[in-house]
Amino acid sequence: MKIAVYPGSFDPITLGHLNIIKRASRLFDKVYVCVAVNSSKKPHFSIAERVDFVRRVTGKYGNVEVDSCGGLLVDFARERGATFIVKGLRAVSDFEMEFQIALLNKKLSPEIETVFLTAEEKYTYLSSTIAREMAMYRADISKAVPREIVPDVLERLALDKE
Numbered sequence: 001m002k003i004a005v006y007p008g009s010f011d012p013i014t015l016g017h018l019n020i021i022k023r024a025s026r027l028f029d030k031v032y033v034c035v036a037v038n039s040s041k042k043p044h045f046s047i048a049e050r051v052d053f054v055r056r057v058t059g060k061y062g063n064v065e066v067d068s069c070g071g072l073l074v075d076f077a078r079e080r081g082a083t084f085i086v087k088g089l090r091a092v093s094d095f096e097m098e099f100q101i102a103l104l105n106k107k108l109s110p111e112i113e114t115v116f117l118t119a120e121e122k123y124t125y126l127s128s129t130i131a132r133e134m135a136m137y138r139a140d141i142s143k144a145v146p147r148e149i150v151p152d153v154l155e156r157l158a159l160d161k162e
């Protein structure tokens with residue numbers, strides 16, 4: 001059984017993240033999405049909101065489970081029997097940081113392999129930051145975040161701006 005974890009802050013989940021989850025769900029028997037509680041970036045959405053958004057948009061994938069995670073990623077993986085960490089790569093700018101993290105995780109847990117999936121071309125420019133900026137200015141965010149969460153993201157970020 002090939003089990004993977006896909007970590008991120010998902011603040012909020014974007015179509016780019018969802019595309020990686022969909023492809024990972026085809027590659028692995030089980031995918032655990034790990035929503036980071038203590039992201040180094042200060043999150044805009046609460047952990048409960050971020051987990052709820054990811055659960056709502058991944059419900060259609062039978063082998064995807066969503067959890068929050070507060071500790072070390074390799075511990076989260078080990079507890080679930082996962083031997084793969086999935087990461088999405090958008091651009092060269094993602095690479096240096098991801099390379100460092102992958103080497104660190106390899107040191108911490110040599111049995112876990114990090115696997116990189118390249119972002120689909122149409123999503124390479126997308127980030128949670130861009131989705132939030134668009135929402136704050138009431139732009140059409142349906143090309144940035146999954147449609148199931150569009151109204152909630154818009155409402156929450158418009159409130160923040162007031």
Ligand code: ADP
Pocket residue numbers: 007008009010011014015016017020086087088089090094118119120123124125126127128129
């Ligand atoms: P962000 O970098 O947008 O704040 P996260 O920290 O939640 O996002 O990222 C989680 C993972 O998803 C990382 O591996 C990141 O490289 C990947 N990722 C983020 N946005 C995209 C995208 N548009 N397409 C593919 N992968 C992405």
